[in-house]
Amino acid sequence: MTGDTIYALASGTGRSGVAVIRISGADAGAALCALSGRDLPQPRLAKLVRLRDPGDGAVLDDALVLWFAAPGSFTGEDVVELHVHGGPAVVDGVLAALSRVQGLRLAEAGEFTRRAFENAKLDLTQVEGLADLIEAETEAQKKQALRQSEGELGRLYDGWRNELVRALAHFEAELDFSDEELPEHLHAAVMDRVRELHTQLLAHLRDGRKGERLREGVRLAIIGPPNAGKSSLMNALARRDAAIVSDIAGTTRDVVEVHLNLSGYPLLVADTAGLRETGDAIEQEGVRRARLWAEGADIKLAVFDALTLPALDPTTRDLLESDTLVAINKAEVAAVPIPDTIDGHPVWPLSVKTGQGLDELLTRLAELVSVRCRVSTDGPAPTRARHREALVRTADALERFLVRDNAQHIGAELEAEDLRLAARELGRITGRVDVEDLLDVIFRDFCIGK
Incomplete structure (x- = not known):
């Protein structure tokens, strides 16, 4: 857990039966104890608690409180949810009391979701899917946003990226470890894998921009x-x-x-x-x-x-x-x-x-x-221009690789760079661009140095 402990109204503004105030960070549990005068409840078990202002002891509300210990929370940090009555006076009173708790500050726009991304609870496509779900006005929009927020689009792109990382690892292994006992026809297998992935990418891009529409x-x-x-x-x-x-x-x-x-x-x-x-x-x-x-x-x-x-x-x-x-x-x-x-x-x-x-x-x-x-039920579609732009750059890099390839490995460094760029572009879509994972694949697959 890093950064300040933040709090904010997590439900909509205005009068409502119930309003949800979220607290996230290392001091979230201490803040709940300060408002309730009690020890922390059991994780993930709703508890009815009378909240009081830590300054003067004035009653704020009788609220249902939930405690989520890190990393089992939306943000991956310690999180408290206060389910209070949704009147403006109640909400304002609780927020004002939290502002006086040491170590807490008001959250910035989107900061809870950003922390969820930074703590690997969500990838970038899931973050975008969550935003789309909040903005959805029709049933079809809701279904697409749900699929994306649950990680369907991210899993597709991560799967393609993993394939590219593996292909690149095998390609570089053939160059750098030619004296080792590597599988036969390794180069042909790499080419087949890249060619198939290139075909899948082009088919994915020929969706008529349905996801974006x-x-x-x-x-x-x-x-x-x-x-x-x-x-x-x-x-x-x-x-x-x-x-x-x-x-x-x-x-x-x-x-x-x-x-x-x-x-x-x-x-x-x-x-x-x-x-x-x-x-x-x-x-x-x-x-x-x-x-x-x-x-x-x-x-x-x-x-x-x-x-x-x-x-x-x-x-x-x-x-x-x-x-x-x-x-x-x-x-x-x-x-x-x-x-x-x-x-x-x-x-x-x-x-x-x-x-x-x-x-x-x-x-x-x-x-x-x-x-x-109408998006195909066979798989998700790109939903933003940035997805499509990165996919086009990925496909272009794979096409360059396929055009450059030759059995003599002339210009092999450029071929490897094409695969590297393609994997990087896919990683940018989900926000998962690793630096050391190539070596992991090489040593796991071929046991170099054994």
Whole structure:
């Protein structure tokens, strides 16, 4: 156990039935004794205790307390949890009393989890999974975060890294201990192992960024000319007045975003400024942002005004792509028949006013979102850009190794460095980058010097 003893409210702020205050560090047990006037309870056994201010003896609360002796705790240090009544006065009183206990200080943001990482209770992917679990808004996000916080992603990358460390150890053993009795065909075995791992990495990276989309939400841009009903459509999808609706063209001048839950999958919907040429500098900026958001969107929904048929806004029409959804709003007042297709795109007749076509559109959106988010049950997927970047660097290093390889070992030092870099990149994902483990593998596998 290292560092100061820290404390903080571990549950949410505001009024609640129960609030949890956590204390972690070498003086956690002494702090509990100071507040309770009793010896420490048995580890992991809840005990009802009257807490008093160590300064003046004033009663703070009757609380359930839990004692976790190191290393069997979340942080790996001695930990105390105080389950007190969740009123602000009670919580503030207990925190104030703890501030007067010698050796304690208020925890910094994320410090409990950081100590859990530093004490090898969690790897970096588990830390990120825990953060994602707290932020999860949909069932699918929760499931992915749970899998990651329980170490599934970290175990995959650690397993690959262990394979690389073993391959590197065998490769260097063949070079450095050529006079020893090493297994035959060792070089070919190393090559086969690296080639297989390279294939697995590339397959892992070809996931369509589903893990990242699931974590962040699929991005849907509603685009179209002014007064087509884009803001009304977003309000209907969100089931609340998220965007201002007006008959005045150009009302929406910035990107308005709303998070939706579609069949357990996250969707980030953006209502954008009407696409048109304008002399208004602010509206011009809104149109620029609309185009930029649409370019980065996973799905585009183009909305046209039925009252303008048979003509269609050319600016919006130019932005249609193969997977763009096309909707004609105000279908209830269309003066001419609504076409079945536009530029090869099926058309969704809509009436935000009457609700016509909304359920069908939501069903289609849910299908598109689930396809972009549904992670394979065969294994976890990268959930952050840093995972993907490190994996790409790993794959590049392995590819260099495979290209460089030759039976004469010309440039073998560079080959070894490629394997070393690949293992290091994988280690950076989980935060487990060891220095001495290569020698351990060499001596364990080949008993050099026996």
